[in-house]
Amino acid sequence: MDIDELIELVKQHGKSIYGFCYKLTGNKENTDDLYQETFLKAVELRLKMDASRNPKAFLISIAIRLHKNHRRKLAWRQRIAPTAELDEEANKSGSFASEATPEDAVLSLELRTMIQDAAHLLDDKLKLPLYMYYTADMTVEEIASALRIPPGTVKSRLHKARKTMRKVLEVDSP
Incomplete structure (x- = not known):
């Protein structure tokens, strides 16, 4: 798979991959990082990727592996040097233009x-x-x-x- 085909995959599946990354991470900053890392890894693995064998599933599996690796590293760091967890702001996304009333x-x-x-x-x-x-x-x-x-x-x-x-x-x- 060449770079042009990979760019086309980003156009086709980028939005659903981003949404999936958001569900895994729960916040925008980590989602952006995971999304970017997923496609960087896809660039590295593009020669192994086959466009006829469900590239979306391949990209999702890359995101899952990266997320698991990140969580594993974070858990390891917490065991070595525990830090206080920071409270993250609750998810406040979405507009309500389609709803009839407040x-x-x-x-x-x-x-x-x-x-x-x-x-x-x-x-x-x-x-x-x-x-x-x-x-x-x-x-x-x-x-x-x-x-x-x-x-x-x-x-x-x-x-x-x-x-x-x-x-x-x-x-x-x-």
Whole structure:
């Protein structure tokens, strides 16, 4: 794969890859870093990439590996020299131009926050397929390819993730 084909991949899948990176990291600064690192790594690995074999899944798998490596390094650093965690500002993104009333906008934001919090509680084995399916719009087969697991395992993890989130959301709701 040459650079021009890689540029075309960025145009085609860049937005969904960015959204996926955001779901993994949870904030804009780390998302920007992960997104950039993903495509830098893709440039390095472009000769191994085959445009006919689902390049989006290949890019997602690069992002996942980079994210895991970063978390592993961070955990190692925390064990060596613990630092106090900084509180990050809550996710306050999105415009509400489509909502009819301010009350609808508040309810929509509250519901979105509840769903994100429930997803955040999931283990990575459940969270990654869930984000890949709903955020990156990947099929079960694409997720299986990216995570190097059987499609049946992806389906069972999606089912378990939905079931777990449903339980959490039912407990939280009045």
